[in-house]
């Protein structure tokens with residue numbers, strides 16, 4: 001189907017992409033972001049590993065993607081967590097060993113949530129933004145109450 005907007009982009013590999021309304025883009029692969037956050041009970045390898053595993057399990061089960069389609073994953077940790085890199089935990093997951101991973105320290109804002117691990121996944125997906133599920137677990141559920149039930153469009157499913 002040709003987009004009513006009439007904008008067709010012929011790439012070098014002859015792939016045709018249409019740009020238009022949200023309906024037009026369903027089924028066309030794009031890079032989307034998946035957010036998540038959680039808290040670790042302690043600054044220990046075990047507690048951080050448990051929190052990261054639980055968070056990535058939730059994100060993977062809610063979004064059903066192939067790790068092969070991940071562009072990159074960035075974790076942030078608050079300054080009170082330094083026992084292990086979240087990326088070191090993530091890398092042990094099935095098919096995650098080739099995913100580009102990065103850890104950075106979260107900026108320190110007075111009064112913000114302690115022992116918090118955040119994640120931002122960039123993913124190639126045919127799903128529209130409204131079908132991307134974000135996961136805010138444990139004490140991090142208060143950070144984005146609209147997303148703590150994990151649906152981007154804030155509907156409960």
Ligand SMILES: O=C(O)C(=O)C[C@]1(C(=O)O)C=C[C@@H](O)C=C1
Nearest residue numbers: 035036037106107118140143144
């Ligand atoms: O989404 C989160 O993890 C938040 O804490 C919320 C929020 C925001 O205000 O949007 C704040 C700080 C983070 O760096 C990212 C986003």
